[in-house]
Amino acid sequence: SATQQTFLWQHTSAVVPGFTGDTVAELPLECTYDFEVKAAKYLLALDGGTVPLRFLFSGTVFGRGNQSFSVRQVPWDREQPFDMPVSVWRDLIRLHYPGTGWVRLTREAIDALAAYRSARGLLGFDEAITELLAAAPELR
Template sequence: MPDLSFQVEAVEPLPFAATPLLVFKLRITNAAPEEQIHAVMLRCQIQIETMRRPYNTQDQARLFELFGPPELWGRALQSLLWTHTNVNVPPFTGSSRVDLPVPCTYDFNLATVKYFNALEDGEVPLKLLFSGTVFYMGRGGALQIAQIPWDRETTFRLPVRVWKEMMDLYYPNSAWLCLRKDVFDRLHRYKVRRGLLTWEQALESLLPAGDQEGQP
């Protein structure tokens, strides 16, 4: 029966997709190298292990909304569920490298987006947990089916630079902000009444003068 292990070898943004997409280069290895794998229907859950990296003073200020003051981080820092994804793995023997697509969003209502955006550099520690179904050739050439055990996982440190490059590729010098419809309507009326040409001008006119980044 197949005994699969997983390792992320690299990651890169995929240009020109319909939505922002990271591609994880995933190495799959079977402990029985002569066994023929016909296909794998692979599912993956990705978690951000926030407690497994250091944070400087600027990081702490920008993460105040998520985790509160740094003196509470001993309890506040918990793993964040980032996303679920899946991929169909083609036939292989021994090992194979496949592209694991991870759709991303720039919705600042989501904790994971706030987390990524708050970091300037370094790496984001990830845990990838795998499950799914393996189709393989059993004894006598018969097609067999097995489930991937729930304990199959791997870790990877995603460079913050890669995430920011992806968002700059899809949303250059931009960010997405989702508002309630009634709030948007009020902002729109404010913009029209004052003859402001852009949404940036409307928001800037409402921000206090001398507003400084880094103050919670």
């Protein structure tokens, strides 16, 4: 039976200073808590284990030539798999968003919530949402 694979693409870039032999370089990767983004929904749904990542490399390598410098393209087949523990993402989210979540709202919804909050003298959006939820008949 065929297995279905889901691919989530993310692009990033880095410039690595010159070196001889092997080197280690940091590669910045964005990590989001926006549940409108498929990767965040996927990671939140996992209880544990690892997430299979595949890093695909491309770019240009500049080096010293015999009389000047050389230029080579990184071959398109250069890749590196990595199994990232789900706990890494969860720890990162706890570090940057301690005790909170993230919800994207339309501008109209934010304005309406701000007006509700202001009309009732509430200090924050959390209080406004909590009050609105407490008033919902289906939640009582």
